[in-house]
Amino acid sequence: MAVACCQVAPLKNYLNEVLIEGPVEAEELEGYYMNGRLNAFRPPARQKEALISISKLPEGMVYIARCNSEIIGYITFHYPDGYSRWSRHPRVLELGCIEISPDWRNNGIGAALLKEAFSNPALENYIVVTIELCWHWDLKNSGLEMFEYRSMLTKLFGSVGLVKQATDDPDVTEHPANVLMARPGRNVGKEDIILFESMLFEKN
Numbered sequence: 150m151a152v153a154c155c156q157v158a159p160l161k162n163y164l165n166e167v168l169i170e171g172p173v174e175a176e177e178l179e180g181y182y183m184n185g186r187l188n189a190f191r192p193p194a195r196q197k198e199a200l201i202s203i204s205k206l207p208e209g210m211v212y213i214a215r216c217n218s219e220i221i222g223y224i225t226f227h228y229p230d231g232y233s234r235w236s237r238h239p240r241v242l243e244l245g246c247i248e249i250s251p252d253w254r255n256n257g258i259g260a261a262l263l264k265e266a267f268s269n270p271a272l273e274n275y276i277v278v279t280i281e282l283c284w285h286w287d288l289k290n291s292g293l294e295m296f297e298y299r300s301m302l303t304k305l306f307g308s309v310g311l312v313k314q315a316t317d318d319p320d321v322t323e324h325p326a327n328v329l330m331a332r333p334g335r336n337v338g339k340e341d342i343i344l345f346e347s348m349l350f351e352k353n
Contacts (some may be wrong), residue, residue, distance in 0.1 A: 167221065167258060169265045171212030175204045178211065184250040189285055196248075203227050208242065212266045214249070214258045222249035224262045226277070234318060234348055240341040242275035244311075251290040255352055259305055267309040273334035276345050279306060280318070283326040292341045296324050306330050316349045 178201050183193035188197060202226050203209040214222035225245040229235040235243065249259050266272070286298045293301065303313060311330040321327045333342050 167214050167216055167253070167261075169212065169214050169258075169261045171265065172209055172210040172269070173213055173223075174202060175201045178204060178213075178220075181213070181215060181218050181220050184219055184252060185345065186250045186252055187220070187223075188292065189248050190246060198298075203245070203253070210266070210269070210271075212262050212281075212335055214253070214262055216253075220251045222258050222262060224266055226266070226272075229278070232332060233320070234351060238276070238341070238348060240274070240337055242272070242277050244277055244279040251287065256292075260308055262305060263305065263309045265277055267332075273336045274335055276331055276333045276341065277311065278331045280320055281306075281317065281328045281330070282320065283324050293324065297327050298317050303328060315351060317352045318349075 153196070165300045178197065181197075183197045185193055187193050187196055195198075200211050200220075200223060204211045206227055208226070208228050210226040213220050213223045224247045227243055227245055229241055229243045233243075235241045243282060247259060247262065248279070249262075267277075281299070281302050283299070285296055286302075288298055291298060291301075306328075310332040312332065314329045314331050316329050317321075318329060319324065331345070333345070
């Protein structure tokens with residue numbers, strides 16, 4: 150998958166200078182360390198390994214927010230896992246994870262990561278989907294109730310054009326707070342959009 154050259158967009162933060170950059174190569178990620186509170190999905194060291202693995206995938210893209218050599222947030226893109234129905238669609242790319250350290254939240258970093266990632270013209274060739282699962286949400290540190298957190302996420306992803314989609318995907322229907330969102334790129338053909346829509350509901 151062709152991607153735009155890495156770009157570094159400075160985001161001035163009152164705590165320090167935060168850099169938003171990507172897609173970041175594996176070799177560069179090796180030289181950084183993870184903020185100790187980036188543990189929503191797995192321990193920080195293992196999450197760094199996961200980011201490096203994703204960056205090595207042909208289609209994989211990792212965008213990071215960093216302060217000097219410390220990764221304080223990230224967002225990933227890759228093809229859907231093989232068990233997922235979306236893996237059968239040739240034009241679906243999954244926004245897999247977005248995480249900002251609690252130490253750095255409420256500073257616009259998540260929105261800046263999304264804005265930078267979706268400025269990459271490569272994404273216009275794909276239907277980008279994200280499946281937000283409530284058991285990954287940091288309700289404790291956010292101070293939000295579950296559906297308030299969902300509202301915050303849908304607003305955040307909506308800022309780059311992702312729209313909620315009704316579906317019978319088992320991952321989504323497992324809990325009423327889970328949500329599927331999608332954004333067809335400008336270069337995605339009508340046939341691919343029709344195929345995607347036909348896959349939203351597959352149960353007889």
